[in-house]
Structure formats: C-alpha cells, structure tokens
Amino acid sequence: DxxxxxxxxxxxxxxxxxxxxECVQDxxxxxxxxxxxxxxxxxxxxxxxxxxxxxxxxxxxxGYSVSREKKERFxxxxxxxxxxxxxxxxxxxxxxxxxxxxxxxYFGPGTRLLVL
Amino acid sequence: GENVEQHPxxxxxxxxxxxxxxxxxxxxxSNYFPWYKQELGKRPQLIIDIRSNxxxxxxxxxxxxxxKTAKHFSLHITETQPEDSAVYFCAASRYGGSQGNxxxxxxxxxxxxx
Numbered sequence: 001d002x003x004x005x006x007x008x009x010x011x012x013x014x015x016x017x018x019x020x021x022e023c024v025q026d027x028x029x030x031x032x033x034x035x036x037x038x039x040x041x042x043x044x045x046x047x048x049x050x051x052x053x054x055x056x057x058x059x060x061x062x063g064y065s066v067s068r069e070k071k072e073r074f075x076x077x078x079x080x081x082x083x084x085x086x087x088x089x090x091x092x093x094x095x096x097x098x099x100x101x102x103x104x105x106y107f108g109p110g111t112r113l114l115v116l
Numbered sequence: 117g118e119n120v121e122q123h124p125x126x127x128x129x130x131x132x133x134x135x136x137x138x139x140x141x142x143x144x145x146s147n148y149f150p151w152y153k154q155e156l157g158k159r160p161q162l163i164i165d166i167r168s169n170x171x172x173x174x175x176x177x178x179x180x181x182x183x184k185t186a187k188h189f190s191l192h193i194t195e196t197q198p199e200d201s202a203v204y205f206c207a208a209s210r211y212g213g214s215q216g217n218x219x220x221x222x223x224x225x226x227x228x229x230x
Binding site for chain 2: 033041043044045090106107110
C-alpha cells in the first residue's frame with residue numbers, strides 16, 4: 001500500500017517567516033510533486049522532481065523553492081512567507097511508468113498553511 | 117503546453133441518477149488520462165484511468181470514455197449514491213515520459229441528493 005506522508009496537517013506562520021513543508025514516500029517512486037490547491041483553481045503544480053537532486057519548475061514556482069536530497073523525501077520551502085501563500089499544499093509521488101509500473105500519482109494528506 | 121478544461125464546475129443529481137463530467141485537452145500527444153476523487157477534507161485518490169489506445173473503460177458504476185480525435189474524455193457515474201458526493205478532477209499526461217507530469221482540470225463538485 002502506497003504511503004505518502006506530509007510533515008504537518010495544519011501550519012500557522014507569520015509574514016516573512018521561512019517555511020519548510022516536507023513530504024516522504026515509501027514506494028521507491030522516482031517522481032515527486034508539490035501542488036497547491038485553492039477553491040476554483042484546482043491543483044496547480046509548483047515544482048516537481050524526477051530524480052534525486054533534480055528539480056523542475058511547474059506552473060507557479062514564484063516564491064517557492066524545493067530540495068530533494070534523498071529519493072524518498074521532497075521538501076517545499078517558502079523563503080519568505082506571504083499572505084497570498086495561504087493555501088492547501090499537496091505532495092504527490094509516482095513511478096516513471098516503466099517495467100509495468102503505473103505512473104499513477106499518489107497524494108499525501110495535505111498541509112493547510114495559514115500565513116498571517 | 118497542455119491545457120485541460122473541465123465542465124461543469126458543479127453538478128447536482130438525485131440519488132440513482134447518472135452523472136457525467138467532461139474534459140477537453142489541447143496536446144494531441146497526451147496519452148494517459150486519470151480521474152481523481154477528492155472527498156471533503158481528504159486527499160485526491162485515483163478512481164479510474166484510461167490510456168489513448170483504449171476508447172472506453174468501465175469499473176462497476178464508473179466508466180470513462182476517450183475521443184482522441186476530438187480530444188475529449190468523460191467520466192460517467194451510474195446509479196449515483198450519496199457517497200459519490202465529492203470533487204472530481206480529470207487530468208492528462210504524457211505516458212512513458214520520465215517526468216510523469218499531470219495537468220489537472222479545475223474540478224467538478226458533485227452533490228448527490230438522497
């Protein structure tokens with residue numbers, strides 16, 4: 001059973017703080033993703049990583065950075081949190097889809113971040 | 117790049133009726149189309165997917181159809197039940213690519229009234 005976990009379910013931070021959101025998966029997946037989810041806007045991709053130390057910008061990378069030092073762990077960093085970054089953040093992971101493995105994305109439970 | 121549009125944004129049906137959600141995509145090279153269900157307060161979970169070499173796939177009360185020529189795909193739920201109430205997301209991806217990117221639609225909030 002695939003398990004994707006996120007470090008916090010709820011987080012309250014102040015404007016200007018540095019925020020770390022961590023995601024861990026236990027399925028040896030190559031790909032990992034960070035999305036933010038806002039009402040009416042669906043799931044928007046912030047960053048993704050297809051291998052250790054590799055990262056690619058998604059659709060809305062501004063104000064965010066990521067780190068992938070180990071295969072199972074993908075961190076999202078808000079360098080200086082702002083109120084417009086208040087949102088639900090979802091992490092996901094997937095296999096590359098070779099050797100019969102499906103490339104289905106499996107999501108973590110989400111972190112609801114409030115920036116005051 | 118790929119763009120996915122999803123309609124309607126909200127859908128209300130009576131229990132037992134059918135529900136249909138439609139999505140269109142822009143990149144003709146897209147060849148993997150999953151559907152996710154997100155119940156209130158929970159994570160999105162895959163409910164069904166289809167690849168571009170198949171026109172239709174069914175799993176109990178849920179079916180997905182794909183029209184590659186028109187570049188649209190649809191989710192059909194028959195005999196709806198209150199537990200089908202959720203937000204449904206369609207997505208499109210390139211199969212076999214190393215990145216496995218999914219582009220999501222904006223979601224459809226389905227309400228099934230008892």
